[in-house]
Amino acid sequence: MSGSLDVARIKKDFPILDRVTHDHRLVYLDSANSSQKPRAVIEAMEHFTEHSYANIHRAVYEIAEEATAAYEGGREAMRRFINAPSSREVIFTKNATEAINLVAYSWARHNLGEGDAILLTEMEHHANFVPWLVLREEKGVELRFIGLTEGGQLDLTDLDRLIDGVSLVAVAGISNVLGTINPVRQLADAAHDAGALLLVDGAQYTPHMATDVQALGCDFYAWTGHKMLGPSGIGGLWAREELLDAMPAFLTGGEMIRDVRLDGWTPNELPWKFEAGTPPIVEAVGLRAAVEYLEGLGMDAVREHDVELTGYALRTLTERHGDKITIHGPSEPAARGGVISFVYENVHPHDLSQVLDQSGVCVRAGHHCAKPLMRRLGVGATARASVYVYNDEADVDALNESLDEADRLFAI
């Protein structure tokens, strides 16, 4: 296959792609939900568990030393992957949701109250919505929202007015529904000019784009491991050290503590101050293997592959299904990530996804944890196909064929 990635070879690295479902090969088009794992990740976790597993930062015997080094090795890999200046600024959480909650509970509750405002967008995932709705209820913080254009982009015409006086702007790097790549750098500059901080929800961004938190200019960056070929159970937050230093602890207990006395406690130093309890140790090992796998492919090539394959999908879906299919989000592949949400005439997304499943084609149907966006689009649900490094044109062809089948079944 011509193109930026040797997908035929890559497919062989993912054991699950060998399996058969409903008598068909597995055509996995739900990586925006969670990605599959290459053998390198599976084996790294297995090898570590078999040879070096122990709790970390607590014991002096050899395997505990090894385990601590392996866990911190995961942090260093992630620091490099997002180009953070220091590993002290890279905090492990269980996922992106917890990372955003960390900012809401620690930084925002400590710094914001009545009279303060936060600027969000209408396309946010519930993970970057609900923590702020809760904060509004509890602290009386005002929430404002950047609307959308018909083409599925952020409508920035009113940005100056909306951003005036806010303390935080929180935005997805890439929308998990529309695929829109948001102008993070522009928002960072606007936020800083307005005296605000910028939080980027990078759950969909980091798996697909070379991520440089310094070039993006953000202040908080949340990411999640399971969408970037890593295991579930690990994600994280990056923030500048002086911000993290000034923030109170979030979850408390063991590991995050330096001293505990009957009359009080002192937190640990960064990054452990924000890592309460036994962390995802094996997962950090898997995450490192995932980072190294993606680095081996090269994130520029990953991005190029996304653009090529998304372009192929947009083109063939439109050619083949014409007016029957409505695709949401930007029409230009260069303006979007590898996510295609669509509605098919006369076939509800759940039914569509059920019919596709019979051909081994996995797509997600539903509101994609973005109900405000669904309301904005005027739909209750969409079907969503999303591609990643192990998908090729044959997978998109399989999607197209099973859509024909659904169309036949539900034809009036």
Added chain:
Amino acid sequence: MPGLEDLYREIILDHYRNPRNRGELDAPPALRVEGFNPLCGDEVVVYLDVADDGSVNDIKISGQGCSISQSSASMMSSAVKGKSAEEARALIRAFKAMMSIHEQRLDGSEEEDPIQAEPDVKLGDLEALQGVVKFPVRIKCATLSWNTLAQGLDEAAADAPTA
């Protein structure tokens, strides 16, 4: 392995394409009850005109969702329209009995009062929905409108003038 023909029976597709009793009633005097399936966003609104003796004078359905939730609502509306409260409740029990084993298993809860089959109740067309049981994630789609109806009947009974 269950196939699509187990799920998408012709009669289900017919009710999906041509839903019966679709629309709204003025509420009040009618009762308006909403049901949501938070997992998938299906929603059903049941409008009930309940007589003083509890019988279902009229019923209308609105909302949006998949073929299973919408056809189940449509068939339900045809089945309970004109029925006494007792008959409607018996239908609800019979329908849920057809679905319930798997629904209980899904959320892991043991119902204290296991739903008994209703040997005397004829489900008729509704039996077409039996195939849904083979697709456990879809059971909640099929039962959504029935749970909503049950809630409406309860509200109607609570509001009813005590005889």
